[in-house]
Amino acid sequence: MSITVPNTKRAKQAAKGPYGHLGTVLNELDDRLGVAEGGRSFMDKIFPDHWSFMLGEIALYSFVVIMVTGVFLTLYYIPSQALVTYHGSYLPLDGMRVTEAFASTVNLSFAVRAGLLMRQMHHWSCDIFIGSMVVHMARVFFTGAFRKPRELNWSIGLTLLTLAIVNGFLGYSLPDDLVSGTGIRIAYSIVLSIPLVGTYLGFFAFGGNFPGTSVIPRFFIMHVLIVPGIMLGLVGAHMFLLYRQKHTQFPGEGRTEKNVVGSPMFPVFMAKTTGFLLLVTGVTALLGAFAQINPIWQFGPYEASRISYAVQPDWYMAFLDGMLRIFPAWSFHSFGYTIPFEVTIPAVIFPGLLFGVAYAWPTLERLFTKDNEMHNLLDRPSNRPKRTAAGAAVLAMLSTLFLASSTDVIANFFHISLTTVLWSMRVLVLVSPFVAYPITYKICKEMQGIKGGGKRKTPNVVTRTEEGEYLASSAPVYVDDLPSELEPTEVPRYITSPPKEPDVAEPGARIVER
Amino acid sequence: MSDVHESRTPVTLSGLPEDDPHLQPAANDPRQVERVIAVTFALGLLLVAGFGACYWIAAPPWTLGATMGGGLTLLGVGLVAWGKYLMPAGPFVEERHSHASSPEARDALAAAIVQRGGSVVKRRKLLGGLLTGGLGIFGIVAIFPLLRSLGPLPKGTLFHTDWRKGTYAVDSTGRRVQVGDLAVGSIVTVYPEGLENSDRGQAVDQTVLVRISNENFTTQKGRETWGPMGYLAYSKVCTHLGCPVGLYEQELQLLVCPCHQSMFNVTNGAIPQFGPAPRPLPQLPLYVDASGYIRAQADYNQPVGPGFWERG
Numbered sequence: 001m002s003i004t005v006p007n008t009k010r011a012k013q014a015a016k017g018p019y020g021h022l023g024t025v026l027n028e029l030d031d032r033l034g035v036a037e038g039g040r041s042f043m044d045k046i047f048p049d050h051w052s053f054m055l056g057e058i059a060l061y062s063f064v065v066i067m068v069t070g071v072f073l074t075l076y077y078i079p080s081q082a083l084v085t086y087h088g089s090y091l092p093l094d095g096m097r098v099t100e101a102f103a104s105t106v107n108l109s110f111a112v113r114a115g116l117l118m119r120q121m122h123h124w125s126c127d128i129f130i131g132s133m134v135v136h137m138a139r140v141f142f143t144g145a146f147r148k149p150r151e152l153n154w155s156i157g158l159t160l161l162t163l164a165i166v167n168g169f170l171g172y173s174l175p176d177d178l179v180s181g182t183g184i185r186i187a188y189s190i191v192l193s194i195p196l197v198g199t200y201l202g203f204f205a206f207g208g209n210f211p212g213t214s215v216i217p218r219f220f221i222m223h224v225l226i227v228p229g230i231m232l233g234l235v236g237a238h239m240f241l242l243y244r245q246k247h248t249q250f251p252g253e254g255r256t257e258k259n260v261v262g263s264p265m266f267p268v269f270m271a272k273t274t275g276f277l278l279l280v281t282g283v284t285a286l287l288g289a290f291a292q293i294n295p296i297w298q299f300g301p302y303e304a305s306r307i308s309y310a311v312q313p314d315w316y317m318a319f320l321d322g323m324l325r326i327f328p329a330w331s332f333h334s335f336g337y338t339i340p341f342e343v344t345i346p347a348v349i350f351p352g353l354l355f356g357v358a359y360a361w362p363t364l365e366r367l368f369t370k371d372n373e374m375h376n377l378l379d380r381p382s383n384r385p386k387r388t389a390a391g392a393a394v395l396a397m398l399s400t401l402f403l404a405s406s407t408d409v410i411a412n413f414f415h416i417s418l419t420t421v422l423w424s425m426r427v428l429v430l431v432s433p434f435v436a437y438p439i440t441y442k443i444c445k446e447m448q449g450i451k452g453g454g455k456r457k458t459p460n461v462v463t464r465t466e467e468g469e470y471l472a473s474s475a476p477v478y479v480d481d482l483p484s485e486l487e488p489t490e491v492p493r494y495i496t497s498p499p500k501e502p503d504v505a506e507p508g509a510r511i512v513e514r
Numbered sequence: 515m516s517d518v519h520e521s522r523t524p525v526t527l528s529g530l531p532e533d534d535p536h537l538q539p540a541a542n543d544p545r546q547v548e549r550v551i552a553v554t555f556a557l558g559l560l561l562v563a564g565f566g567a568c569y570w571i572a573a574p575p576w577t578l579g580a581t582m583g584g585g586l587t588l589l590g591v592g593l594v595a596w597g598k599y600l601m602p603a604g605p606f607v608e609e610r611h612s613h614a615s616s617p618e619a620r621d622a623l624a625a626a627i628v629q630r631g632g633s634v635v636k637r638r639k640l641l642g643g644l645l646t647g648g649l650g651i652f653g654i655v656a657i658f659p660l661l662r663s664l665g666p667l668p669k670g671t672l673f674h675t676d677w678r679k680g681t682y683a684v685d686s687t688g689r690r691v692q693v694g695d696l697a698v699g700s701i702v703t704v705y706p707e708g709l710e711n712s713d714r715g716q717a718v719d720q721t722v723l724v725r726i727s728n729e730n731f732t733t734q735k736g737r738e739t740w741g742p743m744g745y746l747a748y749s750k751v752c753t754h755l756g757c758p759v760g761l762y763e764q765e766l767q768l769l770v771c772p773c774h775q776s777m778f779n780v781t782n783g784a785i786p787q788f789g790p791a792p793r794p795l796p797q798l799p800l801y802v803d804a805s806g807y808i809r810a811q812a813d814y815n816q817p818v819g820p821g822f823w824e825r826g
């Protein structure tokens with residue numbers, strides 16, 4: 001008897017077991033960590049398919065792009081307010097006294113290979129990040145995905161949005177250019193406007209009266225470490241809760257509160273979501289290549305006594321700027337104290353209320369509807385007219401505030417007086433929510449009344465009888481419309497069982513023998 | 515035996531036979547789709563390689579973004595299409611299990627906390643109280659250095675500027691402004707001499723000097739001597755949010771803040787005529803000395819800039 005040594009390819013494979021090298025590695029891993037069971041259930045995890053579920057993915061992947069490009073930028077950016085004389089490749093600025101922060105930002109844009117691309121991608125992905133978060137949040141709101149058991153994840157998401165806005169502001173302040181410096185000046189004044197503690201907060205945050213000496217280094221460490229650190233943790237928590245509680249789904253054939261219908265993690269969802277990561281990165285890179293953003297060398301370095309005309313902040317700050325522009329000059333002076341209501345109300349109290357109501361919404365809705373059930377099936381927005389109308393009212397108000405942040409540009413462009421624009425904006429901001437609410441409510445009610453609303457229309461078949469009478473009857477429902485992913489449970493099911501036509505192949509259908 | 519409708523009913527993934535229609539690709543003609551995706555991938559691959567080449571030869575920045583962005587977009591589109599059309603069409607179903615534990619398990623947890631914890635803490639009330647007190651006090655006092663070390667106390671900083679009796683007004687290059695320097699209708703930003711390049715000089719002391727006539731000009735009662743030879747000086751810090759009031763509308767004699775469009779009438783003491791600013795810009799009393807230099811009579815008689823609690 002001799003020991004059989006596997007000498008053929010097949011024999012070697014047989015000796016390793018049916019799964020080859022990978023199988024061996026997995027076995028070794030499982031010996032130590034026990035990955036087999038959990039790993040399998042992870043691979044089999046079902047993700048519901050709906051286009052609106054990808055909005056959160058855009059946010060997640062632009063966050064990834066922000067972090068990667070941001071790390072690149074930290075290698076070249078110098079967070080210092082020390083003055084240097086600029087001698088770089090951008091000639092119009094040559095010989096100017098600028099801060100190191102400004103000089104290093106210009107240098108990393110022009111002297112570092114791919115630096116400009118990385119900087120523009122960083123800025124663009126931030127705008128996309130916050131934009132997709134807002135749209136994702138609107139999706140979650142209008143479909144009722146925030147209801148029990150997901151209230152905690154709603155709060156985490158809202159905190160992420162707040163932190164993203166704060167970090168966006170901190171980030172675009174860092175180049176210390178003329179535009180962002182004015183933004184910091186405004187932020188300082190807003191802090192000052194807080195009653196009782198405002199001056200102290202301002203002096204502590206800035207290390208003294210504006211501009212202070214520590215703004216740039218402090219903003220830098222907040223921007224690259226503290227805020228993103230918290231956000232990274234919260235994104236992890238957001239994902240973990242999503243994984244643990246499983247994704248919501250729209251009602252439809254075979255879908256219940258107690259199951260999830262869709263595609264498995266591996267390979268379908270993994271392929272789609274990885275592709276989407278590449279897509280988001282690619283689009284950001286294209287924007288970074290072709291759409292100039294924040295050209296600080298054109299604005300010049302910050303000097304507190306200089307200013308530029310027709311300057312707007314990044315889009316996500318615009319609603320605050322609009323509110324500051326249209327709010328009347330109501331200042332409170334009494335008892336030896338001043339409350340600058342013209343700043344406190346639009347820039348502190350208003351955003352506080354807005355986010356406060358958003359945090360409280362799941363609780364408020366539970367109190368009003370007395371609905372304490374678990375909800376894994378989503379609402380069609382038209383089936384919750386009051387919620388949808390309330391959301392539309394808030395969006396209408398925020399949109400008009402967004403417009404109000406460019407009163408001067410509007411007046412200039414349309415050649416109308418600034419007074420007219422200002423007063424129209426004041427009226428629009430106050431009136432728009434009260435217009436949006438009833439209109440949305442009415443539309444929702446109308447949509448509820450339409451049988452099969454939201455589905456594709458089927459053609460009418462017109463027939464002529466022998467007597468010459470014309471009759472119209474609707475054609476059968478499209479086969480593709482059968483798993484009606486938008487169909488709410490409340491609407492009567494008019495397709496209860498699919499027509500059975502054994503052995504007759506419909507066009508495009510495949511008959512598979514089992 | 516199954517037909518198209520049955521194949522669209524969700525099934526459980528595990529244990530499905532390999533020829534189940536749910537595991538077939540969603541595309542009607544997978545070969546065709548595969549060819550399209552292959553072309554997409556190939557183009558993406560070329561562009562991504564092109565990114566490397568562009569980087570290597572230090573091509574202009576837009577080529578870097580175009581190759582990288584185009585390449586990744588194509589690879590991404592291809593991969594999404596692969597997942598959507600060529601992978602198992604499904605749909606698959608998975609049960610959702612309640613996370614809620616049994617009543618016994620809940621009681622057991624509550625009991626562990628309440629009974630076990632209670633027996634330890636309630637018996638040692640003194641220790642518990644002292645420990646809570648110590649940690650609580652630390653929690654409060656720990657805030658002190660965290661906050662207070664960050665900056666100085668405001669004290670009177672916000673109430674005065676660096677203008678004094680006799681301070682020369684200089685422009686941004688440090689040149690003293692003389693009475694003949696400005697034509698009627700023109701403006702210049704001035705600073706207290708010696709501070710034109712300092713942060714504080716630029717942020718706090720910045721002052722707009724505007725000449726609106728050739729004679730002494732009175733903006734308000736009690737300011738009869740403040741505007742010698744038609745020179746008026748106003749704080750350049752907007753009383754709304756502190757932006758520099760940098761625009762001058764010559765015909766209407768308005769100082770305009772570009773941030774939120776507050777407008778101040780220079781002829782009546784910069785009373786706000788439009789916009790969200792609540793107060794006039796403070797006026798700096800001026801005099802022309804024997805040599806013809808513009809100088810300050812005193813500091814501003816009120817705090818400059820936006821409002822704050824202690825302003826009064």
